[in-house]
Amino acid sequence: MERLLTVSGLSTEFRTERGVVKAVNNVSYHIDGGEILGIVGESGCGKSVSQLSLMQLVPSPPGRVVAGTAEFGGVDLLKYPRKSREMCSIRGREISMIFQEPMTSLNPAISIGSQMSEVLITHLDIGKSEALERSADMLSQVGIPDATKRLKDYPHQFSGGMRQRVMVAMAMLCTPKLIIADEATTALDATIQAQLLELLYKMVSEYKVALAMVTHNLGVVARYAQRINVMYAGRVVETGTVKEIWANPLHPYTEGLISCVPKLGEKLEAIRGMPPSLIDRPPTCPFLARCKYRQDPCYSEPVADLTYIDKGHATACNIKLKEAGLL
Amino acid sequence: MVNYIIRRLIYSVFLVFLVSIVVFVLMRMLPGDPVMDMVEQQIAEMVQAGHAPDLEMQQFLRNQLMTYHGLDRPVSVQFAHWLGDVIRLDFGRSMVRGFDIVDEVGRRMVVSIYLAIISMVVTLIFGILFGTIAAVRNGKLIDNVITSISNFGMTVPGFMIAILLIWVFGFLLDLLPIFGFQLPWMGDPGRSVRQTILPVLTMSLGGIAGLARMTRSAMLDVLNADYVRTAWAKGMREKAVIFKHVLKNGLMPIVSGVGGMIRGLFGGSVIVESIFVVPGVGQLLVMSMLSLDYPVIQAVTLLMAFITVISNLITDILYGWVDPRIQYS
Amino acid sequence: MATEMTNNPKRAVNAPPGEEAFEVLFEEPLPPVNEFKRFMKVFLHRKVVVVGLVFVIIILVAGLFSYQIAPHDPFQINLLNNLQPPSSEFLLGTDDLGRCLLSRIIHGARLALITGVSTVFISSAIGSVLGLVAGFAGKVVEDLIMRLTDAWLSLPPLIIMMFVGVILGRGVVGIVFAVALGMFPGYIRLVYGQVMTVKQNDYIMASLAMGDSKMRIIFRHILPNCITPLIVTMTMSLGGAVMAEAGLSFIGLGLAPPSPAWGTMTNDGYMHLAHLPLLSLAPSAALVLLVFGFNMVGDGIRDALDPKMRGTME
Numbered sequence: 008m009e010r011l012l013t014v015s016g017l018s019t020e021f022r023t024e025r026g027v028v029k030a031v032n033n034v035s036y037h038i039d040g041g042e043i044l045g046i047v048g049e050s051g052c053g054k055s056v057s058q059l060s061l062m063q064l065v066p067s068p069p070g071r072v073v074a075g076t077a078e079f080g081g082v083d084l085l086k087y088p089r090k091s092r093e094m095c096s097i098r099g100r101e102i103s104m105i106f107q108e109p110m111t112s113l114n115p116a117i118s119i120g121s122q123m124s125e126v127l128i129t130h131l132d133i134g135k136s137e138a139l140e141r142s143a144d145m146l147s148q149v150g151i152p153d154a155t156k157r158l159k160d161y162p163h164q165f166s167g168g169m170r171q172r173v174m175v176a177m178a179m180l181c182t183p184k185l186i187i188a189d190e191a192t193t194a195l196d197a198t199i200q201a202q203l204l205e206l207l208y209k210m211v212s213e214y215k216v217a218l219a220m221v222t223h224n225l226g227v228v229a230r231y232a233q234r235i236n237v238m239y240a241g242r243v244v245e246t247g248t249v250k251e252i253w254a255n256p257l258h259p260y261t262e263g264l265i266s267c268v269p270k271l272g273e274k275l276e277a278i279r280g281m282p283p284s285l286i287d288r289p290p291t292c293p294f295l296a297r298c299k300y301r302q303d304p305c306y307s308e309p310v311a312d313l314t315y316i317d318k319g320h321a322t323a324c325n326i327k328l329k330e331a332g333l334l
Numbered sequence: 335m336v337n338y339i340i341r342r343l344i345y346s347v348f349l350v351f352l353v354s355i356v357v358f359v360l361m362r363m364l365p366g367d368p369v370m371d372m373v374e375q376q377i378a379e380m381v382q383a384g385h386a387p388d389l390e391m392q393q394f395l396r397n398q399l400m401t402y403h404g405l406d407r408p409v410s411v412q413f414a415h416w417l418g419d420v421i422r423l424d425f426g427r428s429m430v431r432g433f434d435i436v437d438e439v440g441r442r443m444v445v446s447i448y449l450a451i452i453s454m455v456v457t458l459i460f461g462i463l464f465g466t467i468a469a470v471r472n473g474k475l476i477d478n479v480i481t482s483i484s485n486f487g488m489t490v491p492g493f494m495i496a497i498l499l500i501w502v503f504g505f506l507l508d509l510l511p512i513f514g515f516q517l518p519w520m521g522d523p524g525r526s527v528r529q530t531i532l533p534v535l536t537m538s539l540g541g542i543a544g545l546a547r548m549t550r551s552a553m554l555d556v557l558n559a560d561y562v563r564t565a566w567a568k569g570m571r572e573k574a575v576i577f578k579h580v581l582k583n584g585l586m587p588i589v590s591g592v593g594g595m596i597r598g599l600f601g602g603s604v605i606v607e608s609i610f611v612v613p614g615v616g617q618l619l620v621m622s623m624l625s626l627d628y629p630v631i632q633a634v635t636l637l638m639a640f641i642t643v644i645s646n647l648i649t650d651i652l653y654g655w656v657d658p659r660i661q662y663s
Numbered sequence: 664m665a666t667e668m669t670n671n672p673k674r675a676v677n678a679p680p681g682e683e684a685f686e687v688l689f690e691e692p693l694p695p696v697n698e699f700k701r702f703m704k705v706f707l708h709r710k711v712v713v714v715g716l717v718f719v720i721i722i723l724v725a726g727l728f729s730y731q732i733a734p735h736d737p738f739q740i741n742l743l744n745n746l747q748p749p750s751s752e753f754l755l756g757t758d759d760l761g762r763c764l765l766s767r768i769i770h771g772a773r774l775a776l777i778t779g780v781s782t783v784f785i786s787s788a789i790g791s792v793l794g795l796v797a798g799f800a801g802k803v804v805e806d807l808i809m810r811l812t813d814a815w816l817s818l819p820p821l822i823i824m825m826f827v828g829v830i831l832g833r834g835v836v837g838i839v840f841a842v843a844l845g846m847f848p849g850y851i852r853l854v855y856g857q858v859m860t861v862k863q864n865d866y867i868m869a870s871l872a873m874g875d876s877k878m879r880i881i882f883r884h885i886l887p888n889c890i891t892p893l894i895v896t897m898t899m900s901l902g903g904a905v906m907a908e909a910g911l912s913f914i915g916l917g918l919a920p921p922s923p924a925w926g927t928m929t930n931d932g933y934m935h936l937a938h939l940p941l942l943s944l945a946p947s948a949a950l951v952l953l954v955f956g957f958n959m960v961g962d963g964i965r966d967a968l969d970p971k972m973r974g975t976m977e
Binding site: 348349350352353356357360361363364365482485486488489490491492493494497498500501505597598600601602604605608619620623635638639642643646 | 711810811813814815816817818819820821822825826827829830832902906909910913914916926929930933936937940943944947948950951954955958959962
Binding site for chain 2: 062064066068090092095096097098099100103104106108111112113114115116117118125126129130161163174177
């Protein structure tokens with residue numbers, strides 16, 4: 008498949024009372040057409056912010072994209088002003104986003120039908136009745152019964168799981184090239200979560216849409232994604248195919264995440280300690296404090312950039328890179 | 335829904351009833367003797383006619399007047415009689431000036447409501463407009479200008495606005511009439527319009543400032559809401575996001591403030607009508623309070639309470655219309 | 664936990680038995696934010712709040728030391744020298760009775776401050792007590808208080824103030840109570856609302872289940888929850904109280920002459936607006952500065968006490 012999105016050197020900062028938070032720090036990755044990429048990490052590791060940065064949806068102030076490029080369809084998304092015509096014609100048309108908060112992501116004062124059809128009316132040259140028809144069609148495809156009738160309903164008349172289905176339908180309306188699902192299932196019950204993931208998977212594979220799946224749950228990603236980005240403290244610390252990462256994690260943090268996934272008959276192991284503060288970080292490895300394998304040089308050497316060890320499998324662990332003779 | 339409105343209407347009537355009790359009691363606590371002026375007037379007439387009324391005569395006249403106006407009966411009986419009359423929509427006559435209250439208050443009410451509605455419309459249009467602009471351009475120069483002016487505008491009391499306007503437009507520029515008012519269909523419409531400008535400005539400037547502030551903060555809350563982020567993520571242009579997603583939700587808290595605004599407008603009319611010599615109910619109320627014209631005070635306060643209660647009801651119904659989550663139960 | 668971390672940067676985490684223990688390093692946590700410093704920082708962050716604070720301080724000083732500051736006796740009548748434009752002796756000129764306008768404005772500061780502050784204290788005290796009673800007494804009392812509050816709020820406050828003002832007479836005490844009675848229903852609703860919210864919390868249920876008395880619950884749980892919104896509302900309504908008092912004085916139902924109330928002075932000067940506008944504009948300008956100051960200080964305090972504002976400042 009051809010290359011869909013190439014992000015390089017993306018950095019996003021938040022200016023706060025206590026100092027500048029480097030929420031995303033020199034992040035580079037790519038997504039191919041029709042591919043499912045998992046983006047995994049703990050809360051506050053920059054996975055959501057990196058995705059919002061691409062869409063130019065980082066709340067500003069206090070947030071600001073300070074560096075990087077994001078090439079998509081021959082243009083650099085980060086070059087366009089956030090409210091520009093060009094950016095608006097990409098959002099919702101070429102790249103859609105599904106958010107974490109099912110309760111607040113839909114406008115409580117506007118009917119579902121109106122909120123869905125406006126996507127079509129904005130991007131495609133079609134009338135209101137046709138837009139409503141296509142919305143109803145999409146709603147029934149995501150498994151909402153009585154779709155035509157329910158177009159008139161308001162968000163508070165839907166359950167959390169149903170609202171996320173509406174969000175999925177809304178994201179699919181224009182058949183975009185890429186959908187970003189930002190913790191789309193996290194706030195839901197486990198059973199609903201599984202249903203929704205299946206639905207999302209079905210939809211993107213049916214329409215050949217690429218999916219960037221942001222989650223803190225490695226198990227979820229392993230099931231659906233082809234490749235995984237592991238993020239820690241605003242950086243991508245490891246990237247590779249699911250198989251490579253599962254069989255041979257090249258970063259101690261990834262190893263920790265894998266042991267966090269519950270497996271039958273095995274004892275669960277947690278990563279000890281807390282993620283570090285992102286203000287005024289020293290140039291050393293951000294995972295140092297929680298690392299089982301840390302060595303003396305780690306305390307003084309600056310952390311390495313993400314470097315490919317195999318074709319497609321890269322890590323930012325100084326120790327692993329030295330072993331491979333790359334540092 | 336119909337049930338809800340009926341229940342609210344019954345409660346409104348009950349509230350107005352409570353208000354009239356409170357006013358009745360307060361009124362009888364006002365210092366002074368309402369019939370003494372009338373007694374003195376009669377005595378003066380008698381003196382002119384060559385009689386020499388003594389203290390006994392004065393007392394007799396006073397008692398006669400008290401009986402005539404029913405003031406010699408216990409307050410509770412007076413209240414019951416008054417209430418009985420009101421139910422038949424009979425508010426009686428002014429004790430002091432003798433006019434028919436329904437006639438006079440009705441005529442003056444048209445003037446007050448006319449000015450209040452114009453002020454309300456002006457306030458809503460400019461308050462919401464400025465507040466929205468400030469919120470959308472948060473932190474920019476225009477936001478700072480609007481916020482500073484409205485911060486300052488809220489602190490200027492109505493009478494000072496009136497004095498400034500009179501000074502500037504009346505004396506310095508000699509552009510607009512500074513007192514008097516006539517409804518446009520009662521005489522010269524051009525003059526009426528010019529007479530409308532200063533009172534309306536006085537009544538709305540403070541409200542515009544307050545509403546702009548309120549709108550700005552409500553809009554800012556909404557601008558940061560998740561569903562607005564969703565709207566942006568859908569690729570909608572700024573105008574569509576603001577008009578479709580921000581404005582309606584941002585207006586919800588403002589709708590609930592409109593009831594309070596109506597109450598404030600009628601309170602403000604007391605001052606504005608006194609300054610600009612507008613023949614409305616506010617002016618009538620001040621005059622009646624100074625002359626202790628009980629039936630007029632009673633009628634005007636009852637009317638104001640009625641208008642407030644009804645506008646609160648309308649506000650709540652409007653609120654339910656704007657916010658589909660509200661269920662009337 | 665926080666102090667432990669600072670004292671013990673390298674603390675071993677207890678490993679489950681059978682596993683090798685390794686040390687987790689804790690980074691130095693960011694120093695805890697000093698609450699008072701944070702308050703002052705947020706409070707003084709907006710320039711307009713600082714300006715307002717300066718106005719309030721100036722008027723406060725004028726009010727406290729009016730006898731020392733005022734160049735003339737504010738009650739000294741001199742009919743030979745009335746309605747004078749500003750001069751080196753009378754910086755703002757003289758009024759229709761020949762009294763020094765500047766001195767009267769300076770003395771008026773004390774009146775404005777006294778009426779404003781005591782009005783807010785009285786209305787908040789009455790309102791809070793009634794709100795608490797409504798929240799805790801039985802259904803009958805609750806209904807009685809809340810329905811009367813609704814009725815009270817159905818009349819424009821100015822009209823209630825006019826009534827009470829006339830009943831109690833045109834002295835400082837009368838006006839303070841008049842304005843306070845116009846404003847107190849807001850406090851009833853505020854405190855009542857807080858009581859209703861707090862009452863729903865599980866810890867109140869737990870308290871009741873453990874047999875705590877109502878009084879104890881009021882003082883331990885309800886009042887602390889009411890303090891912040893009360894402080895905010897009180898500072899925010901100071902300006903309104905001063906303005907209401909001036910409005911009453913202006914329509915001739917407030918402080919009686921010769922007291923140098925700003926509203927009364929504005930009304931007195933109104934007659935001479937055409938040729939000596941200062942007589943009317945100067946006292947109302949003083950009023951505007953004070954109200955502006957109070958409102959801005961109120962805004963600043965609200966922002967500084969607002970938990971939502973924590974950690975959001977640049």
